[in-house]
Amino acid sequence: MPNNARWSRRHLLKAGAIASVPLATGIGGCSIFSKPTAGSKAAALQAKIGGTVVVKSDAAYEAWRKAMIWQLAKADRKPDMIVQATSTADVQEAVRYAAKNGMKATTRCGGHSMAACFLRDTGMLIDIGHLDGVEVDKATKTAKVGPGVFSRGLSERLLEDGLAFPGAHCGTVPISGYLLGGGVGLNANEWTHGLSVFGVKGIDIVTPDGEMRHASETENPDLFWAARGGGPGLFGVVTQFHLQCFDAPGVIWGDTYVLPYTALSAVTDFMRDTVPTLDRSVEVLYAVAAIPDKSKDLPAEERFQIFLDVNAFAKDEAEGRRKVAAITNHPVTSLAVDAIRDRAGSYDRYYSDNEAGFPQAHWMGDSIWVDDPTEAMRIIGEALPDCPAPRAAPLVLYTGEQDQPDAAASRYAPYYIACYFEWDEEADEAPSRAFSRELFKKLKPIARGSYINEMDQEGRPEDVPDCYSPEAWARLAQLRKQWDPTGVFHDFYGQA
Amino acid sequence: MKKLYGTALAACAAALVAGMSLNANAQAEATDDPEQVVRDLYTAFEEGDMAAIETLIAPDATWTYYGPPSALPFGGVRRGPEGVGDFFAKVAETLDNPVAGQTRFLVDGDTVIVPGFEESTVKKTGIRYRADNVHIFKVRDGKIVQFEEFIDSGKVLLAFQGDDSVAVGKSAAAAVATPARAEGKIDKSVGKALFTTCVGCHGDDGQGRAMMYAPNLTGLDSVYITRQLENFRQGRRGKIEDAHGFPMVGRATAIGDAENLAAVVRYIGALPDAPAAKVAQRTAPAGLAGQLATCATCHGQNGEGNAQMGGPAINTLDSDYIALQLANFRSGIRGYDENDGQGQLMAAAAAAIPSDDDVVRIAEHYGR
Numbered sequence: 098m099p100n101n102a103r104w105s106r107r108h109l110l111k112a113g114a115i116a117s118v119p120l121a122t123g124i125g126g127c128s129i130f131s132k133p134t135a136g137s138k139a140a141a142l143q144a145k146i147g148g149t150v151v152v153k154s155d156a157a158y159e160a161w162r163k164a165m166i167w168q169l170a171k172a173d174r175k176p177d178m179i180v181q182a183t184s185t186a187d188v189q190e191a192v193r194y195a196a197k198n199g200m201k202a203t204t205r206c207g208g209h210s211m212a213a214c215f216l217r218d219t220g221m222l223i224d225i226g227h228l229d230g231v232e233v234d235k236a237t238k239t240a241k242v243g244p245g246v247f248s249r250g251l252s253e254r255l256l257e258d259g260l261a262f263p264g265a266h267c268g269t270v271p272i273s274g275y276l277l278g279g280g281v282g283l284n285a286n287e288w289t290h291g292l293s294v295f296g297v298k299g300i301d302i303v304t305p306d307g308e309m310r311h312a313s314e315t316e317n318p319d320l321f322w323a324a325r326g327g328g329p330g331l332f333g334v335v336t337q338f339h340l341q342c343f344d345a346p347g348v349i350w351g352d353t354y355v356l357p358y359t360a361l362s363a364v365t366d367f368m369r370d371t372v373p374t375l376d377r378s379v380e381v382l383y384a385v386a387a388i389p390d391k392s393k394d395l396p397a398e399e400r401f402q403i404f405l406d407v408n409a410f411a412k413d414e415a416e417g418r419r420k421v422a423a424i425t426n427h428p429v430t431s432l433a434v435d436a437i438r439d440r441a442g443s444y445d446r447y448y449s450d451n452e453a454g455f456p457q458a459h460w461m462g463d464s465i466w467v468d469d470p471t472e473a474m475r476i477i478g479e480a481l482p483d484c485p486a487p488r489a490a491p492l493v494l495y496t497g498e499q500d501q502p503d504a505a506a507s508r509y510a511p512y513y514i515a516c517y518f519e520w521d522e523e524a525d526e527a528p529s530r531a532f533s534r535e536l537f538k539k540l541k542p543i544a545r546g547s548y549i550n551e552m553d554q555e556g557r558p559e560d561v562p563d564c565y566s567p568e569a570w571a572r573l574a575q576l577r578k579q580w581d582p583t584g585v586f587h588d589f590y591g592q593a
Numbered sequence: 594m595k596k597l598y599g600t601a602l603a604a605c606a607a608a609l610v611a612g613m614s615l616n617a618n619a620q621a622e623a624t625d626d627p628e629q630v631v632r633d634l635y636t637a638f639e640e641g642d643m644a645a646i647e648t649l650i651a652p653d654a655t656w657t658y659y660g661p662p663s664a665l666p667f668g669g670v671r672r673g674p675e676g677v678g679d680f681f682a683k684v685a686e687t688l689d690n691p692v693a694g695q696t697r698f699l700v701d702g703d704t705v706i707v708p709g710f711e712e713s714t715v716k717k718t719g720i721r722y723r724a725d726n727v728h729i730f731k732v733r734d735g736k737i738v739q740f741e742e743f744i745d746s747g748k749v750l751l752a753f754q755g756d757d758s759v760a761v762g763k764s765a766a767a768a769v770a771t772p773a774r775a776e777g778k779i780d781k782s783v784g785k786a787l788f789t790t791c792v793g794c795h796g797d798d799g800q801g802r803a804m805m806y807a808p809n810l811t812g813l814d815s816v817y818i819t820r821q822l823e824n825f826r827q828g829r830r831g832k833i834e835d836a837h838g839f840p841m842v843g844r845a846t847a848i849g850d851a852e853n854l855a856a857v858v859r860y861i862g863a864l865p866d867a868p869a870a871k872v873a874q875r876t877a878p879a880g881l882a883g884q885l886a887t888c889a890t891c892h893g894q895n896g897e898g899n900a901q902m903g904g905p906a907i908n909t910l911d912s913d914y915i916a917l918q919l920a921n922f923r924s925g926i927r928g929y930d931e932n933d934g935q936g937q938l939m940a941a942a943a944a945a946i947p948s949d950d951d952v953v954r955i956a957e958h959y960g961r
Binding site (some may be wrong): 143144147149150151155156157160161163164165167170181207208224226227229231245247249250253254269446449457 | 640
């Protein structure tokens with residue numbers, strides 16, 4: 098590895114960030130565009146709302162449609178109407194309009210769904226990104242948060258009151274779709290049974306009849322059950338989340354190690370054998386990333402590196418050091434060719450570092466849950482050298498053995514494995530997608546399902562049900578029938 | 594945001610003045626809800642729906658625009674639908690491309706309070722002014738019985754008197770109102786579509802979010818916004834060490850071609866201005882007179898900005914943001930590129946600030 102020693106901290110940061118990229122994507126729901134031609138029904142909707150209604154015949158429709166997707170790979174699907182809501186009342190009007198006019202609705206918020214599952218060829222897309230309220234009750238450690246609030250902003254706001262919530266690892270992902278799909282969140286192992294959605298104690302939701310309802314364990318409990326994991330298949334628009342918060346860490350203490358690709362099985366063994374013995378507040382993940390500017394003709398061990406990232410949510414430095422001691426003393430870290438050690442981190446630092454790896458580029462991704470990462474990483478490691486995407490980053494995160502509450506979020510295992518693919522040239526898109534599909538078809542038999550928010554819904558829609566247990570999938574269908582008998586909301590992407 | 598006073602509106606006003614028969618056959622279902630009545634009125638204005646306007650205004654309603662009628666033709670108190678028609682006729686006679694927007698609807702019993710803004714070009718002087726306003730409506734039995742417009746009519750008066758210190762659109766880009774606005778229609782422009790990605794950090798109305806380390810964008814000269822977006826796109830700003838600037842590189846690049854860039858800048862330029870810090874009322878920090886004089890050269894005496902010098906307004910930025918940027922300029926994180934002339938100038942000026950404490954004091958002097 099002749100070049101490794103020359104790696105500057107800047108390169109390390111950048112590549113490290115690439116590794117720990119977009120763990121959690123947000124999917125809002127839908128957005129709707131209507132065209133207020135004088136006398137048209139869309140004009141009637143426009144007259145009732147403070148937001149914006151755009152329809153296909155509008156001159157700027159294509160710009161609006163594309164703007165709904167955050168990243169640069171713009172799915173070629175065209176809803177009849179996009180409604181950018183500026184209030185919950187707008188959302189209610191939009192849903193009523195959809196119901197009255199037989200339009201099927203979806204919702205988007207930040208548009209981070211890599212599959213752009215909110216974008217459909219018919220119906221109404223409701224954009225709720227403007228719903229951005231945050232109200233914190235320090236005494237009860239709770240917060241009421243609008244769907245459009247970004248994970249980074251939420252963490253900063255909560256810090257003012259000494260609180261924290263397991264937000265997405267990528268700071269510009271709003272909480273909406275991220276939470277509804279389950280939420281693989283920062284320190285969720287310690288705080289919320291491995292998935293952030295279990296920190297949601299209530300929701301305010303616009304149901305298919307246009308009514309605003311509250312749902313919790315005691316009020317509309319079946320709706321609450323569905324919202325905690327139903328994600329893009331939820332039959333309603335959640336306009337506010339009631340969150341249980343936690344005492345903010347005094348420091349996010351950690352290390353990042355750069356390891357040679359030859360250490361892949363050693364790192365995986367470490368992940369399997371050692372990481373589960375650590376305190377739940379120590380979050381460990383590793384990712385494999387290509388070293389910039391290395392020819393594809395080189396052997397894999399010269400093209401790739403591994404980034405092992407450790408973050409302990411601790412009261413102070415002493416506690417942080419104690420929590421990560423088993424890692425810093427572990428032989429695997431002696432294989433490192435470079436490292437950042439003893440990092441006294443913060444949410445600001447975490448999110449800043451992560452930004453570098455999540456440029457607004459062309460993306461796709463897929464994911465699985467596994468009990469043991471060994472076989473999955475063997476398969477991925479074998480396939481990786483032939484990956485056609487210029488940048489591909491498999492990632493393994495330990496989220497802990499958990500005893501989870503009953504909710505739609507029903508697929509889970511202690512190891513989360515995702516692969517992200519990034520490209521620049523259009524010609525690379527189709528081969529990258531095909532590679533991912535083939536790879537995850539191989540992984541499916543050893544997986545315990547996938548995470549809906551980072552599942553390749555476009556590439557393997559037939560496996561979308563596998564993001565839920567068979568019982569939860571059936572119950573979601575039954576509740577949809579009950580709450581949305583006429584189908585005001587679209588079903589999951591690719592489902593009849 | 595909705596636009597008021599469009600061309601349709603002028604037509605409607607003219608019709609009212611001419612005493613055209615206003616039949617009610619196009620009327621939407623009547624409502625007694627005060628907020629809905631007011632919203633219906635704005636909608637009727639947008640659509641030039643004369644029948645609706647007549648039914649929404651009580652025969653004995655008072656319609657007041659606070660300002661001297663002798664100098665502002667639409668100023669003073671008017672009565673009934675005919676008075677309202679006269680009001681808009683005067684608007685149409687004296688103003689070009691009037692645009693208005695409502696930011697909120699606050700309801701207190703039968704009273705509806707609507708903060709917003711108005712932007713118009715005075716025909717006789719050619720000066721385009723932009724003023725924040727508040728409309729207060731009183732509604733009874735589904736009809737508006739009282740309307741009051743509180744506006745910075747001093748600013749409007751100066752525009753009528755030819756004082757271009759109140760002119761907006763010091764740059765060519767800002768001078769062009771979005772076509773949608775000019776037509777008095779809902780803004781569905783490309784610029785607004787592109788701004789969708791901006792709201793999460795910069796706020797729904799571009800007024801900034803401290804919790805995202807993102808500054809207010811409103812009230813800034815369009816040339817300045819364009820230059821900064823180009824800086825991000827060209828690698829002249831937002832290097833990876835600039836933790837809170839780096840994310841803008843991707844966003845600015847993703848805006849797309851020059852046409853898209855202009856569209857989003859136009860949209861931002863038309864957003865209601867954020868309130869400015871009252872710098873004039875503050876005591877200047879001791880011992881920094883020389884520094885403040887340097888600031889004032891490009892940013893104006895009270896941080897209001899100086900478009901000719903390329904210095905943006907800084908009195909609408911949070912103190913924390915100003916301090917962070919000054920620190921970035923001082924440490925080479927911003928203003929590092931030789932093709933960013935203004936940035937390099939700023940880096941040199943920031944380097945001359947005696948201490949980090951003084952950076953904070955200067956930031957607090959100018960910031961919100």
